[in-house]
Amino acid sequence: MSDSRSFSAGFDAASRDLLMVQLPDITFASERDTAWGTGSTDASSIVQAYLDFYGINFAKTLPGVAHGFGALDTGGFRIATHYWLPKNSRGTLIVVHGYYDHVGIFDKAIKFGLDSGLAVLAFDLPGHGLSSGERVAIDSFDQYADVLNAILNAAQKLLPSPYYALGQSTGGSVLLNYLWRYDSARAVPLLGRIALCAPLVLPRGWRYSGRFLYTLVHRFIKRLPRGPSRSSHDADFNRFIDEQDCLQSPALSVRWVGAMKAWDQQFRSFPPLDKPVLVIQGTEDLTVAWRYNLQQIQRALPYARIEMIPGAGHQLVNEAEDLRAQVFTAINRHFFGD
Numbered sequence: 001m002s003d004s005r006s007f008s009a010g011f012d013a014a015s016r017d018l019l020m021v022q023l024p025d026i027t028f029a030s031e032r033d034t035a036w037g038t039g040s041t042d043a044s045s046i047v048q049a050y051l052d053f054y055g056i057n058f059a060k061t062l063p064g065v066a067h068g069f070g071a072l073d074t075g076g077f078r079i080a081t082h083y084w085l086p087k088n089s090r091g092t093l094i095v096v097h098g099y100y101d102h103v104g105i106f107d108k109a110i111k112f113g114l115d116s117g118l119a120v121l122a123f124d125l126p127g128h129g130l131s132s133g134e135r136v137a138i139d140s141f142d143q144y145a146d147v148l149n150a151i152l153n154a155a156q157k158l159l160p161s162p163y164y165a166l167g168q169s170t171g172g173s174v175l176l177n178y179l180w181r182y183d184s185a186r187a188v189p190l191l192g193r194i195a196l197c198a199p200l201v202l203p204r205g206w207r208y209s210g211r212f213l214y215t216l217v218h219r220f221i222k223r224l225p226r227g228p229s230r231s232s233h234d235a236d237f238n239r240f241i242d243e244q245d246c247l248q249s250p251a252l253s254v255r256w257v258g259a260m261k262a263w264d265q266q267f268r269s270f271p272p273l274d275k276p277v278l279v280i281q282g283t284e285d286l287t288v289a290w291r292y293n294l295q296q297i298q299r300a301l302p303y304a305r306i307e308m309i310p311g312a313g314h315q316l317v318n319e320a321e322d323l324r325a326q327v328f329t330a331i332n333r334h335f336f337g338d
Contacts, residue, residue, distance in 0.1 A: 011053035026070030028158040033068030054104030074150035080130035081123040095122040098169030102129025137253035141263040145177035162192040172199025197316040201293040223251040231315040278334040282312025
């Protein structure tokens with residue numbers, strides 16, 4: 001659990017709803033993007049409560065860091081988008097969160113990027129966090145990668161290269177989709193080093209019972225109740241997700257499950273690429289079918305480096321401190337060590 005994240009009632013569902021409708025357009029013009037939310041207006045107080053509650057107010061806690069915040073309209077969605085820009089950045093880290101997640105709970109990944117001398121770009125996926133869209137639903141994983149592509153195209157006028165990327169779970173799927181559908185088609189790929197944390201191809205139990213349950217219910221049921229979080233060995237983090245985070249969804253979207261099923265089929269059709277990505281996987285992950293996923297990723301990315309973290313669960317960047325340290329050591333080595 002981040003020491004900086006608050007457990008006070010400083011940001012609630014009513015504040016969330018007000019913030020979503022007040023987000024201005026993000027322009028990637030630093031002076032404009034960083035001015036909003038820093039004055040003495042009611043909107044500014046909500047912004048500061050949000051940033052403080054999730055421990056991502058790095059413009060306040062780290063010297064020389066500017067924070068741009070707003071929303072980008074793309075693909076029929078209004079996407080809540082952040083960037084943190086230190087002086088003399090040596091590149092940019094793109095952080096892509098997982099299913100149910102949002103930028104706010106990736107404080108540790110953002111801080112890692114800033115401590116590494118990088119600018120950080122992060123956004124809430126459609127239907128997540130402060131972004132628009134039916135909650136945690138999507139028709140196709142292609143839409144996630146389309147959003148990422150639009151944000152990267154806009155961000156290049158401000159945020160420095162080279163571009164590093166970190167994706168957690170579904171965020172890893174987003175980066176993989178983008179890698180084949182967009183980046184590999186560029187004359188010069190935009191993304192440099194990529195780290196995938198517990199990337200999703202299929203979830204745990206899908207091949208034995210999940211697909212049959214989906215076949216039975218998908219025509220009649222739109223949402224299924226979400227169980228308690230067991231994604232980390234950090235009990236405080238799990239408790240925060242279950243009891244205090246108003247940006248979490250209490251239900252699983254059956255429509256999203258259909259898109260995930262199609263993603264598995266799509267990923268298995270991709271031809272191999274020679275991109276040397278890092279894949280980090282915990283051996284106590286109860287969320288994804290990690291043995292199957294690693295097999296498929298190694299087929300598609302034969303130069304991928306697999307880093308197993310014994311005892312780690314699914315939320316690798318939000319794991320207990322000793323396990324999390326191993327995760328960030330591996331990422332640091334991949335990004336900067338060779």
